[in-house]
Amino acid sequence: MTQTCASIFGSSHKFSLVTLHRALKNIQSGKIKVTALALPAFLWAGDPPGMDYDDDNMFEGMFEGYLLERTMHHIFTSPSSAYGGETRATCTCNAALHGMTTVEAAHIAYGCLQVRFGISAKNAWSEIDGAFNYQEFYNNIMDFIEDSPNPEWKHELLKAWNV
Secondary structure (H helix, E strand, C coil): CHHHHHHHHCCCCCCCHHHHHHHHHHHHCCCCCCCCCCCCCHECCCCCCCCCCCCCCCCCCCCCCHHHHHHHHHHHHHHHHCCCCCCCCCCCHHHCCCCCCCCHHHHHHHHHHHHHHCCCCCCCCCCCCCEEEEHHHHHHHHHHCCCCCCHHHHHHHHHHCCC
């Protein structure tokens, strides 16, 4: 439960355990609406997720979160590589099957969407999850990367994902 709240609110919000439990109850009851406009803590590096978030430079560590990195490894190489071990793939990964040879903004947005779904309470895919709209979230991530006010950051982000 604490990890879920930390993943939603990030480390820039210093919460006590009691506050985190209260926040989660408020989310579950609908008093706090988690929408696609919020950038979840799992996007940033750190343990717990978002620990490395910097209010003065939100681009620092963005799209470097552990869950996102594992998910992207899962998609682009193989499920077994997602945890850093030797790959045990018995067939070609989906990225290779679909000719995905480089990571683009759309792939990062898709990875973010998959992580968000993975930490949700849903066990079946739906575009809407309470107040959260997955299509809107995907579009927001795409816009954030593609329309970045810092073109150098975008270049470095894509370069890092394509090492």
